[in-house]
Amino acid sequence: MQAEWFGQTFIRMQLKSPQNGDSNLLIDPYQTKSLGMRQPKMEADVILSNSGKLDSKLVIPQGSFVITAPGEYEIKQIFIYGLPEYDPDGLATGKIMYVIEGENMTMAHLGRITQENLFESQLEYLENVDILFIPVGGGDGLTPKQAAKICQQIDPRVVVPINYAFGNNKMPLAQVDEFVKASGLTKPEKVEKLRITKKDLPSEDTRLVIIEI
DSSP states (O other): OEEEEOSTTOEEEEEEETTTEEEEEEESOOOGGGGTOOOOOOOOSEEEOSSSSOOTTOOOOTTOEEEOSSEEEEETTEEEEEEEEEOTTSOEEEEEEEEEEETTEEEEEOTTOOOSSOOHHHHHHHTTOSEEEEEOSOTTSOOHHHHHHHHHHHOOSEEEEESOBOTTOOOSOOBHHHHHHHHTOOSOEEESSEEOOGGGSOSSSOEEEEEOO
């Protein structure tokens, strides 16, 4: 599995299958040129939106399967589960978390959730996922401390922070260092692109990977 981060909650993921070859997933894509950032190729087999809608400026590649609602999906032997976020009263907020199964691994992308405690119905899918993409910078997503608490609930094998301030970017978000401190995860690994297979997953301590832009 390969994953790149393009700021905010935008992840491009590539999964391989012996029967179907490479599958490209765009999760929460937006028009990055408006922020002066590198715009990735928008070719995609699947496009997922955590907010339930797509950036109106995006040009959707022909043939892409677009998911903007909770539910269960199968595309090219990749299984995707869209889980609604709930407020403290158990009402759906409209935001969606995604669990993705491929390459014998389970990935979860939480988008911009602000839910501080997960319900059992959500943990049935999220608990002990292999790789967790989690918002950590606050704003319209989890704060560093809230994200650290959610990580404890899920107990993933690999944590990848998203939706935080970086470089000279002026987004009103916390730096990733605040999450690192709050989470207690040590020795973060910094990469330009996450490349990982099932045999690379840690068997004991949680691995913290920071994808640099």
